[in-house]
Amino acid sequence: MRTNPTGRALQLLSLLQTHRFWPCAELADRLGVTERTVRRDLDRLREIGYPVDSTSGRYGGYRLATGTHVPPLILDDEEAVAVAIGLRYAAEAAVSGIEETSLRALAKIEALLPQRLRRRVSALHSSVASLRRAVDDDVIHPESLSVFAAACRDHEHVRFDYLRSDGESSGRHVEPHQLVTAGRRWYLVAWDGQRDDWRTFRLDRIREPRPVSSHFAPRAIPGGDAADFVARSIGRSARDHEATLVIHKPFAEVEGVLQWADHALREEHAEHCVVGIRSEDLGRLAMTVAEIALTAPVSVIEPAELAGAVEQLATHLTDRAHLA
Incomplete structure (x- = not known):
């Protein structure tokens, strides 16, 4: 079969960029040429700077190796x-x-x-439109991602300061095992030697992560899956504080603002709805109520301490407005 050499070379390069090993016979079949032609085309790719590795044997073949520069990418x-x-x-x-x-x-x-x-x-x-938080309080630094990704890969201990949900900071020395994303939030699954237990850390609360040049033997994450472990951890922390609200608008009109809260619709009526919300601390529950109040009047049914926290927040905001 006669084919255009340039087009064939681009198609060959596209196949090689998957970084799997391709037997010569399979490449020849894909390109509709002989194996001799494939080997000649591979030599041409090497001549123009593409590092093509080859292995022999039953499971051998050709693969594009990692080079010292970024060659042009071919995408279908x-x-x-x-x-x-x-x-x-x-x-x-x-x-x-x-x-x-x-x-x-x-x-x-x-x-x-x-x-x-x-x-x-x-x-x-x-x-497609994306709904963004009014305040991005969960932004992390790429340097933190790099430190923990390398530590998970190399099984290296890391020290850092961690801001707890109560606002207090504590020093940690951990064995990082896996990074997990949940929406816009990032978590680290790690073994905390000081507490002799597994812990889940939010990366946006971590400050100054520092590898300490000592290594550990990896452990088995409980349940065998880091994402499931984080999901269970988030669920436990979310149930620590629960509240019941009456929002004086139909649920459909406030559903958008509730998207960022851990919530459940309990009752739906023509002019109001009853919603349960959950969070890891009372302060965040109060902030959630404040966000909802920008859209509709809200009444806190329970707990009583949340109603007090919301009133205190409203007083602080009023005082600041008077000072301004």
Whole structure:
């Protein structure tokens, strides 16, 4: 079969960039050429700087190796669309500084997309809106991600200061095992030697993580899955403080503001709804009530201490307004 050498080389490069081992016979079948032609095309790729590794034997084949520079990437239509969409929503991640970097990369990708693909990406961007918090109190620094990712990989101890939910700070010395994302929030699953138990840490509450150059033997995470462990941990902390509210608007009109709260609809009526909310401390419950109050009048049914906390918050805000 006669094929265009340039087009065949691009298709070959696209296959190799998956970083799996490709037997020569399978590459030849994919490209519709002989194995001799495949080997000749692989030699051409090596000549222009693509590091192609080869292994012999039953499970051998060819694979694109990690090089010392970034060669041009070859993406098919679906991969190009996936990258553009991923960059668009990476710009809304809770990682400090990643927004601008993601948007710069997205602009470069979209400028290279053919019109048919650009329309697909544009249609999705224009049809989907993202609801953002009024205050991003869970933004983390990319340096923290790098420290913990390396520590999880290398099984290295890390020290850091941790801001607890009660506002107090404590020093920790842990064995990091896994990073877990839940929405816009990041968690670290680690063994805390001082407490002789597993712990879940929110990365936005961690300050000055420092590897200490000592290593540990990895342990089995309870249940065998870090994401499930975090989900159970979040559930336990969320049930520490619960409240019942009457919101004086139909549920459909306040559902948007409740999206960021751990909530459950208990009763729905024409002009009001009864909602249960949960959080890890009383202060955050009070802030949730304050956020809802910007949209609709709210009455706290229980607990009584939450009603007092909301009144105190309202007094502080009024005093600050008078001072301003």
